[in-house]
Amino acid sequence: MPADPSAHGAHAARPEELSTAQAAAALPGTATAGRPAPQRLAQAALKDLPWEVGVAKPDPAIVVDGVTRVFGGLTAVSVDHLEIQRGGITGLIGPNGAGKTTLFNLMTGFDQPNTGTWSFDGKDLGKLAPHQVARLGVVRTFQLTKALSRLTVLQNMLLGAQGQRGEGFLRALVPGGWRAQEKENTEKAMDLLRRFKLDAKKDDFAGILSGGQRKLLEMARALMSDPKVVMLDEPMAGVNPALTQSLLGHVKDLREEGMTVIFVEHDMDVVRDISDWVVVMAAGKVIAEGPPESVSQNQAVVDAYLGAHHDAPLTVEEEDRVLAEVEAEIAREEQGPPRVPHANRSDEKDGLV
Amino acid sequence: MSELLDAFAIAGKAFFGFQAIFFALLAIGINVHFGYTGLLNFGQIAFAMLGGFGIAISVSMWGLPFWVGVLVGVAAAVVLALLLGLPTLRLRADYLSIVTIAAAEGLRLLFRSVSATPVTGGTRGLSAFNADFINLAPWDPAGRHQILGTSWSGGELWVALIGWLLVTVFSLLVWQLMRSPWGRVVKAIREDEDAVRALGKNVYAYKMQALVLGGVIGAFGGMVYAVATGSAIPDQYQNANTFLAYAALILGGAARVLGPVIGSMLLLFILQFADTGLRALIDNGIIPEALLSSTDVAQIRFVLVGLGLMLLLVFRPQGIFGDRREVMLDAR
Numbered sequence: 001m002p003a004d005p006s007a008h009g010a011h012a013a014r015p016e017e018l019s020t021a022q023a024a025a026a027l028p029g030t031a032t033a034g035r036p037a038p039q040r041l042a043q044a045a046l047k048d049l050p051w052e053v054g055v056a057k058p059d060p061a062i063v064v065d066g067v068t069r070v071f072g073g074l075t076a077v078s079v080d081h082l083e084i085q086r087g088g089i090t091g092l093i094g095p096n097g098a099g100k101t102t103l104f105n106l107m108t109g110f111d112q113p114n115t116g117t118w119s120f121d122g123k124d125l126g127k128l129a130p131h132q133v134a135r136l137g138v139v140r141t142f143q144l145t146k147a148l149s150r151l152t153v154l155q156n157m158l159l160g161a162q163g164q165r166g167e168g169f170l171r172a173l174v175p176g177g178w179r180a181q182e183k184e185n186t187e188k189a190m191d192l193l194r195r196f197k198l199d200a201k202k203d204d205f206a207g208i209l210s211g212g213q214r215k216l217l218e219m220a221r222a223l224m225s226d227p228k229v230v231m232l233d234e235p236m237a238g239v240n241p242a243l244t245q246s247l248l249g250h251v252k253d254l255r256e257e258g259m260t261v262i263f264v265e266h267d268m269d270v271v272r273d274i275s276d277w278v279v280v281m282a283a284g285k286v287i288a289e290g291p292p293e294s295v296s297q298n299q300a301v302v303d304a305y306l307g308a309h310h311d312a313p314l315t316v317e318e319e320d321r322v323l324a325e326v327e328a329e330i331a332r333e334e335q336g337p338p339r340v341p342h343a344n345r346s347d348e349k350d351g352l353v
Numbered sequence: 354m355s356e357l358l359d360a361f362a363i364a365g366k367a368f369f370g371f372q373a374i375f376f377a378l379l380a381i382g383i384n385v386h387f388g389y390t391g392l393l394n395f396g397q398i399a400f401a402m403l404g405g406f407g408i409a410i411s412v413s414m415w416g417l418p419f420w421v422g423v424l425v426g427v428a429a430a431v432v433l434a435l436l437l438g439l440p441t442l443r444l445r446a447d448y449l450s451i452v453t454i455a456a457a458e459g460l461r462l463l464f465r466s467v468s469a470t471p472v473t474g475g476t477r478g479l480s481a482f483n484a485d486f487i488n489l490a491p492w493d494p495a496g497r498h499q500i501l502g503t504s505w506s507g508g509e510l511w512v513a514l515i516g517w518l519l520v521t522v523f524s525l526l527v528w529q530l531m532r533s534p535w536g537r538v539v540k541a542i543r544e545d546e547d548a549v550r551a552l553g554k555n556v557y558a559y560k561m562q563a564l565v566l567g568g569v570i571g572a573f574g575g576m577v578y579a580v581a582t583g584s585a586i587p588d589q590y591q592n593a594n595t596f597l598a599y600a601a602l603i604l605g606g607a608a609r610v611l612g613p614v615i616g617s618m619l620l621l622f623i624l625q626f627a628d629t630g631l632r633a634l635i636d637n638g639i640i641p642e643a644l645l646s647s648t649d650v651a652q653i654r655f656v657l658v659g660l661g662l663m664l665l666l667v668f669r670p671q672g673i674f675g676d677r678r679e680v681m682l683d684a685r
Contacts, residue, residue, distance in 0.1 A: 108551065110547065110550070110551075129550075129555075130547075130550035130551060131550050131552075131553045131554055131555050131556065132553075134550070134551055134552055134553035135553040139551060139552070139553075140551050141551075142547070142548070142551070146545045146547060146548035146551075147548075148540075148541045148544035148545055148548060148549075149544055149682045150540070150543075150544055150679050150682055151537070151540060151541060151544060155537055155540075155541075156541075158534070158537060159537055159538065159541050159549070159552055159554075160552050162553055164534045165534075166533045166534035166535060167534045167535050167538055167554070168535065169530075169535055169562050169566075172529070172530055172533035172534060172535035172536070173526075173529055173530065173533070175529070175533065178533065178534060182534065205678065205679065205682055207682035208678075208682070218548075221552065222551075222552075224552075225552060225553060
């Protein structure tokens with residue numbers, strides 16, 4: 001496996017960050033009722049950055065360079081340069097068809113770009129298949145939830161565990177070789193299920209869960225692999241408000257645990273609430289990035305969402321003027337002497353009404 | 354009345370006979386493909402044909418020992434699975450089904466063609482390759498044995514014994530695999546490939562392993578058939594057999610270890626009972642000759658099986674062993 005030696009480098013960076021995150025988290029909890037400190041880490045690091053597209057981050061986990069993806073004549077994604085801060089929550093927003101999901105697909109190996117490269121912790125991800133990307137610690141969820149219907153909730157969870165000995169064909173035949181590991185994984189899965197309040201459903205088929213529970217299950221399943229980067233594609237779509245709050249809490253928890261989170265979302269309140277940094281895409285390009293509060297003031301973002309010519313096509317005055325001109329012309333043709341357009345207009349209008 | 358009892362006894366022999374073993378092995382293979390992994394293999398009979406002809410050609414044409422023939426058959430099935438899988442398993446499920454159905458028909462036509470006659474015996478096929486195996490029987494292969502009112506030759510009994518042993522071994526293998534993490538991955542692939550990819554599993558490799566495993570089990574089915582009949586004729590391996598095996602699998606219940614086995618036994622029992630039973634009724638004049646002549650029976654019994662399957666799918670879509678809740682999840 002070519003990825004292995006460099007994977008150690010990634011590991012080396014992580015515990016150190018985890019420990020700082022945990023230390024910071026422990027302090028306010030014991031002393032005063034302060035805000036959770038880990039959020040501060042990413043936020044503080046990003047505070048002084050200029051609000052401009054492609055800005056370099058102090059500690060990027062993912063770096064995207066010159067990625068384009070063309071479907072026929074349509075350029076779905078064309079990102080020159082983008083860095084994602086490690087340990088932070090990055091919101092990816094944009095109108096429908098902006099290329100957010102396509103960018104997700106590219107970054108996780110589900111789609112191949114026409115040009116460009118991107119890397120995670122300095123390792124090139126450009127040529128990897130989806131499962132290889134996942135093994136490096138970059139897991140994703142899907143916009144249309146992919147709960148594995150005819151597997152139980154617990155089986156769904158166990159599937160997420162990495163490095164399972166019993167997943168090899170021959171080793172599967174010797175239960176002694178994987179029983180112990182399976183037991184460990186089951187305990188871990190049950191812990192996660194309790195955290196996501198799905199433990200009572202562990203033996204139910206995933207297919208009978210509600211839409212929101214499926215979203216929870218999908219997120220919990222992704223966490224079984226101990227990911228370093230979690231990419232959530234519209235985690236709150238079609239979820240009721242109460243569950244949205246709990247999902248939000250879970251996403252924030254990921255950050256507390258030192259994971260890097262990238263998520264696509266349409267609800268601006270949610271984005272403002274949890275993101276440390278927001279990247280705005282439109283028509284395949286990154287048109288703005290910055291802290292959440294910067295984005296709503298950005299003219300390019302307003303234009304992208306509302307259309308660049310978001311003034312009304314014709315004002316009342318303009319309409320009146322055009323109408324008057326036309327009528328004047330008609331009048332000229334019908335009668336010899338031209339009349340005063342303005343007076344004519346009000347006459348006609350009275351007559352019509 | 355005694356004729357009906359006879360019909361029941363004859364059908365009982367079919368219940369345990371080599372044809373039930375043949376279909377059971379085909380269906381166990383299809384169960385691995387379709388039931389567990391979600392691969393639509395519509396050409397399972399091609400694997401069986403390679404199994405049967407693997408032995409036949411090795412022994413009759415190349416003069417190799419019987420057991421080498423078995424290995425040749427298995428190897429041929431593995432190669433076929435790889436050839437079919439390599440280009441199609443990266444694509445959507447339908448491509449595999451198209452390629453397998455074409456391969457099954459194409460291989461049969463190739464084997465019966467004039468140019469292949471020096472190797473495969475053409476339309477007349479090959480024979481006299483099973484003596485080494487039959488002679489291993491611990492009893493006299495030519496002697497008759499009466500079991501529950503049915504008469505078996507020693508050779509038939511020996512083939513049936515080893516055949517059911519194979520069915521047991523492969524059922525245990527499938528059972529063990531499907532309760533392991535390997536089986537969990539494979540079942541997850543059936544539900545949604547992309548979700549499994551996103552969790553770091555090499556979906557392509559798992560699908561290939563499942564395709565090879567199911568194909569090899571099917572090849573053993575073909576070997577049992579060839580050894581039991583003592584001949585390998587390309588036209589015996591019509592692709593209709595694949596669909597009968599599917600019928601058996603659905604009757605028994607897909608994605609259940611015993612589903613394909615019990616399904617095949619019942620299917621053969623029903624076919625045989627309908628055959629002899631209807632003939633007896635016609636001979637006794639209970640069914641008037643004008644309505645149904647004994648020459649129509651061979652066709653009518655398949656109609657009856659079809660009707661039965663329709664009723665089964667309406668009232669018990671999960672088959673005999675299936676879990677209704679599980680099947681109903683698909684309806685969402």
